[in-house]
Amino acid sequence: MLLFRRILIHGFILFQLLVVVVTPNRDSFLGQKVNPFIEPYINFFEFASSWNFFAPDPGPPPLKLEWELLDQSGRTVSDGEFPGKESFFFHDLETRRVAITRFFVYSDERHLGVWGDYLCRQHPEANGFRLWKAVGSIANLFEVQSGNREVSDPGEFTRTAVGTHFCVRGKK
Numbered sequence: 095m096l097l098f099r100r101i102l103i104h105g106f107i108l109f110q111l112l113v114v115v116v117t118p119n120r121d122s123f124l125g126q127k128v129n130p131f132i133e134p135y136i137n138f139f140e141f142a143s144s145w146n147f148f149a150p151d152p153g154p155p156p157l158k159l160e161w162e163l164l165d166q167s168g169r170t171v172s173d174g175e176f177p178g179k180e181s182f183f184f185h186d187l188e189t190r191r192v193a194i195t196r197f198f199v200y201s202d203e204r205h206l207g208v209w210g211d212y213l214c215r216q217h218p219e220a221n222g223f224r225l226w227k228a229v230g231s232i233a234n235l236f237e238v239q240s241g242n243r244e245v246s247d248p249g250e251f252t253r254t255a256v257g258t259h260f261c262v263r264g265k266k
Contacts, residue, residue, distance in 0.1 A: 116128055116129070155231055155232055156229075156232075156248040157196060158230075159199070159225070159226075159227060160225070161213060161223045161225050163223060165219075165220075165221055199227045199229070202256050202257065205227065206225060206257050210223055210259025214261035223261075224258050225258070226253050227256055230248035231250065
């Protein structure tokens, strides 16, 4: 019985070490081979990161929420995007904005429901909003080395329609 416990504990420790080594770089050969076995464990405990540990693909892509404000007849009145221009001094606010953007980009239901309601409160004159999510690309190591792109260049944004959110005005 004691031997069984030791084997079980050693097995768990080795499994945990495997998770720690493989999780940051699941695109490697080893990561692709063991990912089907460790992915449920990683996702359950939220060990996965949104960035890769090693070049040539070092981070998450830049993200934006875009919208068009619609009037009563369904015509576009104005448009906007979030997050806006980066502040030179207040980077902690920018970090929060990026986290909020990621929260909405990865779920269309949240994007339509929560972000749409927020926009309706911010723009009481609006009848509704057309919503998009835009995902940029990070320059990889080879593009920067060849001089085709700068490290800070977000590249072309791929724009995907999320839907149309209509504002519901109730009695207050």
